[in-house]
Amino acid sequence: MIQYRIEVADAHAHRFLVTLRLDKPQPRQQLSLPVWIPGSYLVREFARHLSPLKARQGTRDVTVTQLDKATWEVATSGTATLTVQYEVYAFDTSVRAAFLDASRGFFNGTSVFLKAHGFEDQAHAVKITSLPKGWQVATALPAAKVNEQGVRDYLAPDYDALVDHPVEMGTFWRGEFTVRGVRHEFVVAGATADLDGQKLLGDTRRICEAQINFWHGRKKAPFDHYVFMLNVVEDGYGGLEHRQSTALICGRKDVPRVDRPLNKDAYTTLLGLISHEYFHTWNVKRLKPVEFAPYDYSQENHTRMLWFFEGFTSYYDDQFLLRTGLIDAATYIKLLGKTVNQVLSTPGRLSYSVAQASFDAWTRYYRPDENTANATVSYYTKGSLVALALDLALRELPASGKQHPSLDGVMQRLWQLGRPITSADVAKALADEAGRYPQGLQVKTGTPVEQAWQTLLDKWTEQCEELPLQHLLDRLGVAWSCKAAPLPQKWGVRVQDNNGAAKVQAVMRGGLAERIGLSAGDELLALDGWRVRKADDLTAWHDAKRAQPLLICRDQKILTLNVPALDGKATAKGAATAGHSSDVVTLSLADVAQAPDKLARRQAWLQA
Structure with missing residues (x-):
């Protein structure tokens, strides 16, 4: 068995201390840390946050040699238990890595657990200790025991399972519900005291029940415990799926609060995120592309099918809000x-x-x-x-x-x-x-x-x-109509308003903005002699019937570009060349009372 001990070594310095114990190691035992985390397709080099490894067998220090950016080799002697210790710097507030401060701790296994080569299929035990007073732990890892001193013991059947169960720690809000025999926990860190946890639980429960029914009908789900871990921050959005849990992040404006007006659009976005990540419990965590069986944690795992595993999940996330009546x-x-x-x-x-x-x-x-x-x-x-x-x-x-x-x-x-x-x-x-x-x-x-x-x-x-x-x-019976897009979109430019300055973020290929010479990073100063402070000012000063000077600042230098006169044909041609729409599409439910076939198909789709 491989054993890990995770200690809160120094919350103010954002450091976990990890101790790995391995019985009967190989003569030249290799250890490695994943370079990416499944569900987030970027090599993130988690090993950069590890301190130098120290290894011992009994009372004797043994040599550790680093082989590459994330792999080490330990020169062991005999079969005595190998103990390896290292610190992990944890100050990433995203859902992908590890975080620790005086109020909260969080980690994904891919950021903290070295893999012992040759032992991946054995059981992996985890002990979490040295927690600040009053801290709780939430994880879907099967618990071996929880004692009065706050030491938590968990057991994973293999390394893949170990790193697919994130851990949340702190003084968070906690609630739970049971659906079809599956216990669902919901923990929320960083929320205000007036969080409406009961509404959040009730709405999430509807999503979970609908999705279990979707995949299994009346059969049993392939898990009996699931944990939602939501970190509420000033401004943020994202999630990462795991086989029996998900890590989520959202803004404080997104969560429901007791006796406060609900921001319906923001809350709908949060529910859509919850629905999306829960659907992943099946679509990508269990039903997966052949390229992910098994994962290779040492490099990119390419697949041409993310359009299915992410795209189809994105289709169904809002579908389940509709099917459960959470949106109309x-x-x-x-x-x-x-x-x-x-x-x-x-x-x-x-x-x-x-x-x-x-x-x-x-x-x-x-x-x-x-x-x-x-x-x-x-x-x-x-x-x-x-x-x-x-x-x-x-x-x-x-x-x-x-x-x-x-x-x-x-x-x-x-x-x-x-x-x-x-x-x-x-x-x-x-x-x-x-x-x-x-x-x-x-x-x-x-x-x-x-x-x-x-x-x-x-x-x-x-x-x-x-x-x-x-x-x-x-x-x-869904009507498709178009209206003129905002002027920046017609020009093929994306503009960001930033404290009284309008800066170009991106220029679309083949559009008007590219043809007149705009580039990303340019600050728009004036159009036709009138000051531009935000993107909407372009619309206020633009006259399509005549050419106008556009004053910009690029690398501290003032330049003048020429915006040509535009007629309808020129605008349409430019949009077609660019490949971006110069119109905004609006979808709406058409009157199909006299078209029973359309009505029946629409009702079946929207009430699936």
């Missing part, structure tokens, strides 16, 4: 329209497929810069629209038996495979669910149904073809 249909359609506009305003979607974007997440999505919108597309947003398009394409097919085909059926077919999947598995599940060719796809006579769905799937994921969303939504 009008709100859901509004959220869907927001996603559509995010994708249409990204020129990279026309040159970079969502499958390629998935593969390159490590170097593009997780390392955004001023050119990201031109260089890639989000597998979250574009992937969710692929899910939407497939769901609607299935739902317009004739019923097979008592039920219309749907993406729900596809997900359940994939789950029943009980193994890691490929894109071909998704195509087969689509074909089996549909039982016929997708409508509108030209196929040769005799083409297998599965091949036809693979062709469609490749068009929407491996190629850059636009999704036929307007047509598919119209078939379900």
Whole structure:
């Protein structure tokens, strides 16, 4: 057995002390720390936060040699127990690493637990000790014991399980509920005393119950304990999935408070995050791509399927808010329209497929810069629209038996495979669910149904073809209308308002802003002689009928650019060249009272 002892060594210095004990080590025992954490696709070099390793066998010091950035070798003598000790600097407030101060502690196993090579499949015991007075511990790791001195003992069956159970420590709010025999804990750190925990528990419970029913019907879920760990901060948003828990972060404005007006939009965003991470309990933690079986913690694990594992999860997160009545249909359609506009305003979607974007997440999505919108597309947003398009394409097919085909059926077919999947598995599940060719796809006579769905799937994921969303939504009675976009979007520029200054964040490829010479980092000073302090000022001073001077500051130098006169044709041409939309799409529920087929399909979709 491998044993770890985690101590709060110095909260003010943000340091955990970790002691690793290994019985019967190998003659040249190698140890390593992961360079990334599953669910966040970037090499983060957690080992940079470790102090030098010290190793002993009995009373004798033994030599530790570092082999690379995250791997060490210990020259052991005999089979006496090896003890390795090191400190971990923990001051990352995100959900991905480790944090410690006088009020709160948190860690992911990938940041603190060295892996003992050759012993990965053995049981791993963890003892958490030296906690400040009054601190609690929350984790989904199975507890061996909790004694009166605050020493917590846990046991993981192997290294993968060990690092897939984050730990929250501190004086947090705690509540729980049980759904279908699964005990769910919810802990909240950093919230004000008037947190409406009962509302948070009640709404989360509805999401959990709906998702367990979605995946298992009346069968038992594959876990009996789940923990939500929410860190409430001044301003923040994010989450990271684990097999029996999730780490979340949100702003204080996002949480419900007793006897305070609820910020509905912000709270809906939080519930969507909770729904998203809980759905991952199945989609990516258990139903996973073949490239993740098993994980290689020493380097990037590339897959072309994040459009499925993140994108489809992003489609279902808001779907479950709708299905549980936490939002209404009008709100859901509004959220869907927001996603559509995010994708249409990204020129990279026309040159970079969502499958390629998935593969390159490590170097593009997780390392955004001023050119990201031109260089890639989000597998979250574009992937969710692929899910939407497939769901609607299935739902317009004739019923097979008592039920219309749907993406729900596809997900359940994939789950029943009980193994890691490929894109071909998704195509087969689509074909089996549909039982016929997708409508509108030209196929040769005799083409297998599965091949036809693979062709469609490749068009929407491996190629850059636009999704036929307007047509598919119209078939379900959802109206698609357009209005003129704000002036910066028409120009193909993203502007950030910052304390009375309007700074260019990004310039879209081929748009007007690029053609007149604007660059990221430029500060907009004046248009046509009138002061510009925020993006909206451009609209106030712009006259499309005549050329106007645009005064900017670049690297402390004042420059004058020329904004040409624009007519409708010129604007449309510029937008088409850029690949970003010069219009804003609005989705709404159309009046389909006289179209019973549309009404029936829409009701089935929105009340799935």
